[in-house]
Amino acid sequence: METHFKGWAMPGTIPPGAHETPEVAADETLDALSGHFRIFQLKDGHRFATDDVLIAWYGTTWVPSAARVLDLGSGIGSVGMIAAWRLPGARIVTIEAQEASVGLARKSAAYNGLTDRYDIRHADFRSDGAIDPDEAFDLVLGSPPYFPVGSGIEGDHPQTVACRFELRGDIRDYAEVAARHLASGGVFACVFPEESLDSARDRPPGRMERAAADAGLTIVRRRPVVFREGEPPMLTLFAMMRATDLPPRMRDRPWTEPPLVIRCADGSVHPEYAAVKLAVGFPP
Numbered sequence: 001m002e003t004h005f006k007g008w009a010m011p012g013t014i015p016p017g018a019h020e021t022p023e024v025a026a027d028e029t030l031d032a033l034s035g036h037f038r039i040f041q042l043k044d045g046h047r048f049a050t051d052d053v054l055i056a057w058y059g060t061t062w063v064p065s066a067a068r069v070l071d072l073g074s075g076i077g078s079v080g081m082i083a084a085w086r087l088p089g090a091r092i093v094t095i096e097a098q099e100a101s102v103g104l105a106r107k108s109a110a111y112n113g114l115t116d117r118y119d120i121r122h123a124d125f126r127s128d129g130a131i132d133p134d135e136a137f138d139l140v141l142g143s144p145p146y147f148p149v150g151s152g153i154e155g156d157h158p159q160t161v162a163c164r165f166e167l168r169g170d171i172r173d174y175a176e177v178a179a180r181h182l183a184s185g186g187v188f189a190c191v192f193p194e195e196s197l198d199s200a201r202d203r204p205p206g207r208m209e210r211a212a213a214d215a216g217l218t219i220v221r222r223r224p225v226v227f228r229e230g231e232p233p234m235l236t237l238f239a240m241m242r243a244t245d246l247p248p249r250m251r252d253r254p255w256t257e258p259p260l261v262i263r264c265a266d267g268s269v270h271p272e273y274a275a276v277k278l279a280v281g282f283p284p
Contacts, residue, residue, distance in 0.1 A: 008283040011035045012085060017111030028104070030111075033078065034085035034281030037112045040104045041076055048078030050262060051191045051235055052143050054225060056082035057280050058237040059141045059189030062221070066090050066139040070181060072125050072174055073097075077105030079141050082280050084114055091117045093137070095125040126173050136183035142174040142190035171207055175215035179242055188217060188240045194224055194233040208238060218243045218250065223257040229265040 001018065003010060012035030024030045024040070033039040033048075041047045056079045060066070067090055071080035074094035084092050092114070096102050102122045109118045123130040171192060178188035195206030212219050217240040224233035237260075243251050261270040269277075274284035 005032075005283050011281055012037070013088075013113075015112040017113070022111055032282075033108075033112075034082050037081060037085050037281065038108065039076065039078055039081060040107045040111070042100070042104070045100070046075060048076065050227075051225075052078040053082065053277070053280055053282065054235070054237060054260070055079055055141055055143050055189060055191040056086070057276055058191075058223070058239065059083065059139050059187065060086040061279075062189065062239050063139040063187045066137075068137045068139075068183065069093070070131070070135075070137040070140045070178075071095070072140065072142045072177060073144055074101075074105065074120075075143075076101045077108050077120070079143055080105075080118070081108060081112060081114065083139075083141060084112075084118060085281055086279075091119070093119045093121065093131075093135070095121045095123055095130055097122070097124045124169075125177055126169050131177070131181055135181055136186070137181055138183050138186050140178040140182060140186065140188045142178065142188070144171050144174045144190065144192065170211075172211040172214060175211040175217055175240075178240075179215040179217050182242055182245075185245050186241070187220075188238075190238050190240075191225075191235055192238065194236050208236070212238075212240050216243055217241065218246055218252075219254040220246075220250070221255045221257060224259045226259045226261045228263050228267075229261050229270065233259055 014036050017038065018036055022030055027043055029041050029043055030038050031041055060083050066087055069083050069090050069092045071094040074080050074096045077094060080092050080094040099122060102120060105120050109115055109120060121130060174190060182188060192208045195208065219238055219240050221239045223237040225235040226233045260272060262273050264270050277284050
């Protein structure tokens, strides 16, 4: 059993799949996720990326006591499974509309020994019955598609297209469903493209801000993400709560954190992002 990778000691429990020879289809790969966790992905389909790692880290960092977690539009399960690795006592519910992605997520959950506390639902999270009306969660996670249909080159793999383009709703749907199913004091954490963090009062609100306000959510904190030192931020991480769960003085005071830099100007991994990777069980 491998315990180290390039000098890094892999943390966490050894999942049951690591003791067996997993069946990996010809069009699939089985890749490292968190610690000894692994994830099944299509070779030519959607594959998890930095934004998935970041939102799982950000949400679980600010709600480390979460016992019930909901991952909306969960895809192949990368966000939910990182959250499950970080929150070993939590029960996770994931909802995904694409059958191919659900199948991969179920294989990964079995490999990682998560079946007993990981509920994978094949559904459109906007549809009736996807989530029971009385279900409530301490933490809701979302890594939504970023682009309206027709706004860019969509590609030729249906799994990838649905993960990038708003074929089944947009950030407004994520915010509305999250707000409806937050437990008292719960947090909705999501990642969305950067839309100017200028604090000038005459700046019109961006899509994320409008979606949050329409859903009755307050953006409590936000963190821009810079992919290479010296460049402008491309994404922003958000943590939101229902406005009614906050005292009035906190309902219009979003805190913008210093940017998180992924790579230094010379291309090396930034020291803070290396620490983030360690926190979610990735080699730094």
